[in-house]
Amino acid sequence: MTIEYQETAKDLLTRIDIHQKYGARDIDQWMIELLQPSPGDVILDVGCGAGKQCFLYWEKTAGKASITGGDISQELLEKARAENARRGASIRFMELDFNQPFPFAAEQFDLVSCSFAIYYAGDIPFTLREMHRVLKTGGRLFTTGPMPENKKVFYDIIRAASGKPIPPMPGSSRYASLILNTMRDLFRQVEVHIFENPLTFETVEPFLEYTRASLSEDRKLWKPLFQSKQEFENLMQAIEREARAWIAREGKIVMTKVVGGFIATK
Ligand SMILES: C[S@@+](CC[C@H](N)C(=O)[O-])C[C@H]1O[C@@H](n2cnc3c(N)ncnc32)[C@H](O)[C@@H]1O
Numbered sequence: 599m600t601i602e603y604q605e606t607a608k609d610l611l612t613r614i615d616i617h618q619k620y621g622a623r624d625i626d627q628w629m630i631e632l633l634q635p636s637p638g639d640v641i642l643d644v645g646c647g648a649g650k651q652c653f654l655y656w657e658k659t660a661g662k663a664s665i666t667g668g669d670i671s672q673e674l675l676e677k678a679r680a681e682n683a684r685r686g687a688s689i690r691f692m693e694l695d696f697n698q699p700f701p702f703a704a705e706q707f708d709l710v711s712c713s714f715a716i717y718y719a720g721d722i723p724f725t726l727r728e729m730h731r732v733l734k735t736g737g738r739l740f741t742t743g744p745m746p747e748n749k750k751v752f753y754d755i756i757r758a759a760s761g762k763p764i765p766p767m768p769g770s771s772r773y774a775s776l777i778l779n780t781m782r783d784l785f786r787q788v789e790v791h792i793f794e795n796p797l798t799f800e801t802v803e804p805f806l807e808y809t810r811a812s813l814s815e816d817r818k819l820w821k822p823l824f825q826s827k828q829e830f831e832n833l834m835q836a837i838e839r840e841a842r843a844w845i846a847r848e849g850k851i852v853m854t855k856v857v858g859g860f861i862a863t864k
Contacts, residue, residue: 607673610647612811616804617855620797625857626654628793629713632859633740637662639708642732644668644696644725645715649678652689655709661687668694696725702732711740716777717768723780730784730864739785739862743773745792748856752809755844755851759836760823767819778860785862792858799851802841808853809837 617625635641637659643651646667655665667689669675678691694700697720710729719725729739753764782788799805813820813830824830844851
């Protein structure tokens, strides 16, 4: 299966910024408390984007873990490398396509992580088998992704604005089913953890900024709702009307992110 998906650096960084400003909880803290990476660990982060999780591991281990981040986007890898230099860190950022065999021998890593990315893989069992192969026995795989009840309000507003059903999102439609089941098949043990983070918007602007960064015209997933730039702008206007009516009625929009964290042990 081909997933038509392209993350731009600007959209990803906008959403990360809005989570940090309007969310009640810090996902990084949740993740680090769950994973407790140790100095000396050999870590691979797949779909690392601009390096968010890699830098978190680097901080937590005081620079004493061996960390590799891999991604297919040159644009995001460049951002990650610039941040690496700015911090004086020595994380290795490399091109890695998770639809291809990983360029590593078996049994190399103590921890492989993949945050908000695994569900874009064309053949999820193949990608999970590669993650399993490169892990040491006893090593852990950590994946995160949206659970089916994730940001319900966001989809309710878009559904009302467009009058159309929401197209299936590869994350919420596959994460808690295919991905979890395949991890259970491949690994000795799998734990499921849930992170809930309400984002509160008292004005429409940050909600619209978040929506733009999720739907922008290069996100092919939303094709049934808009194709041209003009259709996108028309939809955004309808979303703005719905969002304003919501705030007039409820006083605010509370959009709760519901994220699963699956930890599998080899
Ligand atoms: C939503 S972003 C998450 C990035 C990062 N983990 C974070 O949480 O900030 C999804 C990432 O998956 C990457 N990605 C998509 N297809 C990929 C592929 N075939 N191989 C490797 N990475 C891929 C994208 O480039 C993007 O960086």
